[in-house]
Amino acid sequence: MMSVIAHRLFASLIVLSLWTGLCATALAEEPMLRIGLVGLDSSHAPAFAKAINDPQTHPGLEGAKIVAAFPGGSADLPVSADRLAGFTKTLADQGIAIVGSIDELVSQVDAVIITSVDGRVHLPQATAVIAAGKKLFIDKPMTNSVAEADEIFTLAAQHKVPCFSSSSLRFAPEILQLKEKSGGVGAITGCVTYSPCATQLHHPDLFWYGIHGVETLFTLMGPGCESVACIRTEGADEVVGVWKDGRVGTFRGIRSGKSGFGAMAFGTAGIASATVKVSYEPMLVEIVKFFRTGAPPVATGETLEVLAFMEAANESHKQGGIPVFVKSAQTAAK
Known part of the structure; x- marks a missing residue:
């Protein structure tokens, strides 16, 4: 009787081991999702980078990494101008490549998150990302008006580029x-x-x-x-x-x-x-x-x-x- 139980237990362990190995292989074979940030004048930029790039990442974020970022910034908005340099340095210190334009960014990534704190700049920034065919998430506020948001969604539909915006709440x-x-x-x-x-x-x-x-x-x-x-x-x-x-x-x-x-x-x-x-x-x-x-x-x-x-x-x-x-x-x- 004990022999039968031991045999079944051994077989179960083998199945479990094989299943674990298959899962690990599947995760390993899934290509890394390279994400770029546009706009480093928001506290969301370093917060998002820390969460996504953490080796002990939250379940569901595995295989994704923020690899490059374009600082952007709005000189006439103090909450942007006063924080841009500090947040940019924070990301650079994490090993994230800081690039000089959105065009340079999109050549290095698979998808883009716009984190610019200034809603006024989201339309031109989104337009450049959509033109490059990159999937796009726009942080709050999506834009400063319904008209601008509708324009972004229309452009995204025309270029067949998936796009959405949301508050974390x-x-x-x-x-x-x-x-x-x-x-x-x-x-x-x-x-x-x-x-x-x-x-x-x-x-x-x-x-x-x-x-x-x-x-x-x-x-x-x-x-x-x-x-x-x-x-x-x-x-x-x-x-x-x-x-x-x-x-x-x-x-x-x-x-x-x-x-x-x-x-x-x-x-x-x-x-x-x-x-x-x-x-x-x-x-x-x-x-x-x-x-x-x-x-x-x-x-x-x-x-x-x-x-x-x-x-x-x-x-x-x-x-x-x-x-x-x-x-x-x-x-x-x-």
Whole structure:
């Protein structure tokens, strides 16, 4: 009897060993994904590089490496000009090649992440990357307007280049749990999200930082917002959206007092809240997967609607807080 058990155990160990070897071989044979960064004036650039290039990398980032970077920078934006040299040195010290142009960059990489902190430069930078046929992820804010984002997506479609943009909050595990059945909420009937909402020179109010909370709102509610009303004070924005099915979603942008990232979801089965511990790895895993498959995890239409929501909120503020149709914001961009 013991002999039979020992024989079966030995056979199982052989099978396990072979399977492990096959998995290791498959990983070894998968070509390295060479990634380039455009724009080193954002704290996201060194953070992304550290996460992706770490030998003890997060599961899902194996086989990817940031190998080259173009500094870029905006002289008329202090938050860019004051940090560019320091972040560039940080990446150079990590052994990442610093190049003098986007054209030089794309010749050395398979895919590109635009991390430029200035949303104004994303359109020309994306245009150069798309022309080279490289898969592209654009960090927040995708652009400073719906019109510019639509132009990027149109160019990408014409050149058959996969492209997407997102806030890291869309992939936060705490938010995804609220959205899924395991969160205990059921079908979401409404929600409130919040995030810091600092503003910045040359950028529409919500585009700079409020986009994190707005993207969280759309992650939970989905697309389909019809109108937006915005109340703005020195310390906060209160933005209320009405969806076409009658659901209501609210974003609170915080500029004074205690701040943070989170949401409360109201559903058919319960009410639950989540505080988000910001981490880039979940989004980076999705980016690497996208670079390998070419399948964007966020629909183009939803990204455009997120931007249109923010444009409508700004227009509502200008008009004293009256509701503004999101469709009108998209139409005005055409």
